[in-house]
Amino acid sequence: MADENKQTPGPFDVATVRELVELMKSFDLSELDLNDGDQRIRLRRGSRVMTTVQAIAPTAIAAAAPTVAQATSAPPVAAGKKLLEIKSELVGSFYSKPSPDKDDYVKVGSHVSTDTIVCKVEAMKIFNDITAKCSGTIAEVCVQNGQFVEFDQVLFRVDPS
Amino acid sequence: MFQRVLVANRGEIALRIIRACRDLGVGVVAVYSTADRGAPWLHLADETVCIGPGPAAESYLKYTRIIAAAEKTNVDAIHPGYGFLSENAEFAEMCRASNIEFIGPPHDAMRKLGNKNEAKKLARVAKVPLVPGSEGLIATEEEALKIARQIGYPALIKAAAGGGGRGMRVARNDHSLVAGYQSARQEAEAAFKDGSVFLEKYLEQPRHVEIQLLGDQHGNVIHLFERDCSLQRRHQKLVEESPAPNLPVKVRDEMCKAAVRLAKSAGYYSAGTCEFLVDKQNNFYFIEVNSRVQVEHPVTELVTGIDIVREQIKIAAGEKLKIRQSDVVQRGWAMECRINAEDPGNNFQPSAGTITRWQPPGGPGVRLDTHACTGYRVPPNYDSLVAKLLVHQPTRPEAIAVMKRALAEFIVEGIKTTVPIHQKIFSTSAFVEGHVDTTFIERVFYGQGSAEPGK
Numbered sequence: 164m165a166d167e168n169k170q171t172p173g174p175f176d177v178a179t180v181r182e183l184v185e186l187m188k189s190f191d192l193s194e195l196d197l198n199d200g201d202q203r204i205r206l207r208r209g210s211r212v213m214t215t216v217q218a219i220a221p222t223a224i225a226a227a228a229p230t231v232a233q234a235t236s237a238p239p240v241a242a243g244k245k246l247l248e249i250k251s252e253l254v255g256s257f258y259s260k261p262s263p264d265k266d267d268y269v270k271v272g273s274h275v276s277t278d279t280i281v282c283k284v285e286a287m288k289i290f291n292d293i294t295a296k297c298s299g300t301i302a303e304v305c306v307q308n309g310q311f312v313e314f315d316q317v318l319f320r321v322d323p324s
Numbered sequence: 325m326f327q328r329v330l331v332a333n334r335g336e337i338a339l340r341i342i343r344a345c346r347d348l349g350v351g352v353v354a355v356y357s358t359a360d361r362g363a364p365w366l367h368l369a370d371e372t373v374c375i376g377p378g379p380a381a382e383s384y385l386k387y388t389r390i391i392a393a394a395e396k397t398n399v400d401a402i403h404p405g406y407g408f409l410s411e412n413a414e415f416a417e418m419c420r421a422s423n424i425e426f427i428g429p430p431h432d433a434m435r436k437l438g439n440k441n442e443a444k445k446l447a448r449v450a451k452v453p454l455v456p457g458s459e460g461l462i463a464t465e466e467e468a469l470k471i472a473r474q475i476g477y478p479a480l481i482k483a484a485a486g487g488g489g490r491g492m493r494v495a496r497n498d499h500s501l502v503a504g505y506q507s508a509r510q511e512a513e514a515a516f517k518d519g520s521v522f523l524e525k526y527l528e529q530p531r532h533v534e535i536q537l538l539g540d541q542h543g544n545v546i547h548l549f550e551r552d553c554s555l556q557r558r559h560q561k562l563v564e565e566s567p568a569p570n571l572p573v574k575v576r577d578e579m580c581k582a583a584v585r586l587a588k589s590a591g592y593y594s595a596g597t598c599e600f601l602v603d604k605q606n607n608f609y610f611i612e613v614n615s616r617v618q619v620e621h622p623v624t625e626l627v628t629g630i631d632i633v634r635e636q637i638k639i640a641a642g643e644k645l646k647i648r649q650s651d652v653v654q655r656g657w658a659m660e661c662r663i664n665a666e667d668p669g670n671n672f673q674p675s676a677g678t679i680t681r682w683q684p685p686g687g688p689g690v691r692l693d694t695h696a697c698t699g700y701r702v703p704p705n706y707d708s709l710v711a712k713l714l715v716h717q718p719t720r721p722e723a724i725a726v727m728k729r730a731l732a733e734f735i736v737e738g739i740k741t742t743v744p745i746h747q748k749i750f751s752t753s754a755f756v757e758g759h760v761d762t763t764f765i766e767r768v769f770y771g772q773g774s775a776e777p778g779k
Contacts, residue, residue, distance in 0.1 A: 205398065254375050254389045256396065286392035287422070311396040313374040314389065315358055 180204070198256075198309060247297045249319040251312045255286030259308040267308075269319070273301045281319055284312060299323035325641050326350050326400040329427070331369070332390050333405030336695045336709065337617075339365040341403045344633035353397045355390060357383035359703040365695045371397055378705045384408045387415050394424050401425035401640055403633075407707065410616035411438060427640040429594040429615045436590055437613040447610045450589040452582040455601065455609040457524025468505045469498060471523050480526035481505055483512030483519075490515045494526050529761040530601040532556065533568050533576075533608070535583035536624045538635055539593040540645040547580040548624045548632070549654050555749065557672065557765040562742070563749060564620040565659040566627045569720060569758025575606045586613065595621070595636045601762075619662070619709070622693055626658035626716040656716055657723040661731065663694075663711040665702045667740035676704035680738035685730035689715050689723075702739055710741065720758065724750055745769075 187195055187208055195206040251257070259267045259282050269281050275295040283290045303320040306312055328351035331341045338354060342365060345352045354369035359378035366372045373393040376383030383389070385408055394402055402419050404410040404427070413434040416426040428434070436442045447454055456475040461484060462468045472479045472495065481504050483491025491512035493504030505521070513519035531554040539545035552568035553561045568576065583598035590613075597614040621632045630647060639645070666672045682698040694711035696702070702710060713730055717723040728750050734743055749755050752768060 254373060254392045254396070287388055287395065313393070314376045314383075315374050 180206075196311075244302075244322060244324075246302055246320040247299060247323050248317045249281060249293070249295055249297065249321060251284060251314060251316045251318055252293070253284045253286050253291055254313050255284045255291075255311070257306045257308065257310045257312045257318065258283040258285060258290070259304070269301050269304075271301050271304060275299065275301060275321060293318070295319075295321065297321055297323065325643075326425070326637070328353060328370070328397070328399040328401075329637065330355065330390070330394045330397065330399040330402045330424075331405065332384065332402050333408055333410075334360050334363070334384060334706065335365070336693050336712065337405040337619075339368070339695045340693060341405060341633055342368050344631065344637060345403075347631070348634060348637060350637065351399075353393070353399050355384075355393050357705070359705045363695065364697055364700060373397060378703065380408065380705065387418055391418060391422055391424065394419075395422065399424065401427050401637075403427040403637070404616065406616050406619055411614070413438060425640050427594070427636055429592050429596060433590045433592045434615045437592070437615055440612070443612060444610075446590050447586055450582070450585040452586050452610045453608060455524045455527065455611075458522045461520045461522050462505070465502060465505055468501060468523055472498070472501050475523075475525045477501075478526040478528065480524050481508040481521050482524065483508060483516060483521050485512060485516035485518040485520070491521070527601055527603045527609070529763050529767075530554075530603050531568070531571075531761050532561075532599065533571065533579065533602050534597045534599045534614075534618075535580050536618075536621070536632070537583055537587050537592070537596045537598060538630075538632070538639070538645060538647070539587055539596070540639050541593050541642055542644050543588075544645045545584050545587045545592065546645065546647060546649045546652060547584050548628045548630060548652055549580065550576055551620055551623050552760070553620060554760045554762050555755070555764055556762050561620065562662055562765070563659065563746070564623050564662075565657065565720075565723075566623045567654055567657065569760075571602070572606060575602070575608065579608050582608075582610070586610070594639055595632050619712070620660055622691060622712060622714050623658045623660045626691065626714060627654045627656060628652055629655065656718045657720045658714060658716045659720075659723045659727055661713045661727065661746040662709060662742065663713055663734070663736075663746075664708040664742045665710050665739045666708050666742055668742055668745040669740070672742075674704065674708050675740040676702045676708075677739050678702075679736060681735060682737075683733070683735035684711070685713065685733035687730075687733075689717050689726045690730050691716065710736075710739075713746075721756075724756060 183195060183206060187206060193208050197204045269275060275281060276298040277296055279295045280292045281295050282293050284293055299321040301319055302322040305317045305319060329345050330353040331338050332355060342352050352369045353371045354366050355373050355375045356366055357376050357378050375389040375393055376386055402424055409415040413431040416428055416431040416434060419426040436446060444454055458471050478494055478496045479501060481493040491508050493508045495501035495504045508521050509519040533550050533552050535550050536548040537545060538548060549566060550568050551564050551566045553564045555563035579600055586598060595617050597618050599611040600608045601611055602608045617633060617636060625632055665675045667675045678701045679696055679698055682696055684692050691714040692711055696710045715723050715726040715730060717726055731743055731747050
């Protein structure tokens with residue numbers, strides 16, 4: 164077990180930090196907030212400016228940055244169509260899957276109905292299931308796994324047709 | 325010192341705290357409800373988090389969302405401001421249990437002082453005078469008569485569960501005491517399903533004088549002298565000033581010492597205020613401790629030159645008070661007018677809406693604490709305070725002159741404000757002479773006799 168942990172570099176590994184800093188520079192990221200179990204690292208670049216919270220999730224880093232760029236610049240899917248929004252009713256961390264080794268609750272194209280669990284939001288160590296409260300097809304996932312979400316923030320867009 | 329502080333409040337006090345953090349080089353996270361989305365003070369924070377919808381119960385009073393926002397934004401401390409969660413010991417304890425410092429007093433002291441009976445017990449131990457009255461509830465008519473004769477008339481019969489003047493009677497002799505005792509009990513029984521009453525001396529036309537305190541976590545407590553907040557309308561303060569006019573220095577000094585004794589005996593630290601009533605003979609009686617920063621704190625900041633909010637943050641971070649009692653001096657005279665979005669011409673109805681023109685006063689001796697500006701929409705959900713207009717001058721007559729000038733300069737359109745009533749107050753001779761008490765507004769402006777409760 165201990166050996167296994169050594170092999171996967173932890174967030175406080177100097178090499179990892181160096182790599183992260185390089186990644187931040189090349190993709191011009193101003194802030195990075197990583198959680199791994201009870202370990203956490205937060206990196207910041209440049210001067211403090213007013214930011215709406217946009218912590219980049221661990222999975223996004225692992226999947227390399229093109230995903231990040233894509234996610235932030237992607238135009239709303241099916242523009243022109245009237246889409247429904249699933250908004251956060253809580254302040255906390257967004258989780259797209261029931262546990263790290265499981266699949267996402269929903270993906271673009273998944274069909275949801277009122278009671279479908281679409282994600283979890285963790286606030287003060289309590290994981291709250293969030294249901295769709297509408298039915299249709301997921302057209303857009305607006306936040307990433309692990310991202311901090313605030314009240315009223317749009318989590319998903321749903322095509323009701 | 326803290327790296328980052330979360331401000332769990334809104335409006336002018338949120339802005340005041342953000343400024344104090346900036347002055348200390350501390351980062352700031354502001355939280356807001358959807359009713360305050362886009363509000364001007366939010367632009368001055370490093371980060372903002374929406375915590376809920378307009379109703380305060382679902383946003384500014386929602387512990388879990390505030391603490392979740394604090395954890396996710398990595399702050400070391402939460403400043404609660406005044407109102408909302410500022411005097412909530414449970415919230416303070418929950419913050420500390422989550423490893424986030426609550427910028428305020430210890431929660432144990434908050435709990436003790438927040439309970440009226442506990443606070444009175446503490447006051448008795450600290451030899452702080454209380455309004456004479458029954459030690460507890462009154463069981464019989466005979467007991468009521470006995471106590472009333474001991475403390476002297478007029479006496480006030482008060483429902484234990486009371487509030488808003490209900491279940492309250494003023495008795496001026498044995499006859500009216502017996503009648504009042506019965507009717508107060510019936511009224512309280514009907515209104516609160518609890519007919520128990522107690523008795524205390526009724527103070528006629530008292531003044532409200534409070535002592536500002538600062539204490540650190542190392543056992544030091546100092547006072548920053550007094551504020552006179554007698555000018556109230558229905559228990560809402562309108563004008564505050566320091567020093568208190570026509571209050572003998574000897575009485576004032578005794579009050580300051582009593583307040584410090586009480587704070588020390590409660591193990592209190594942070595900023596706080598000890599409130600007293602002062603009768604016509606200049607006897608003072610303890611009412612309660614406000615365990616938070618108060619709306620009118622800038623009055624004291626002006627006369628003492630001490631930044632109370634900054635001190636509060638430093639104290640919470642564990643720093644020792646650098647100011648000694650002997651360093652604190654009252655310099656000149658400060659006055660504050662609370663400018664509320666209310667219509668004085670229409671029974672002070674709240675006047676929410678968009679401010680179409682906001683032309684604030686300025687010039688020498690004027691300080692304006694406000695979050696409002698042209699185009700700002702005053703939401704209907706919260707307190708109506710939109711600005712605190714303060715002046716600081718060497719003497720009271722000069723302060724009055726500057727305040728009158730500032731009020732005349734102040735132009736607000738789109739909403740109604742309390743500016744006109746302040747102009748009226750500052751032109752009333754009794755006020756100019758410093759003869760004010762808590763019944764002044766009702767008595768002088770609305771001709772409501774002595775404005776006794778329950779009448």
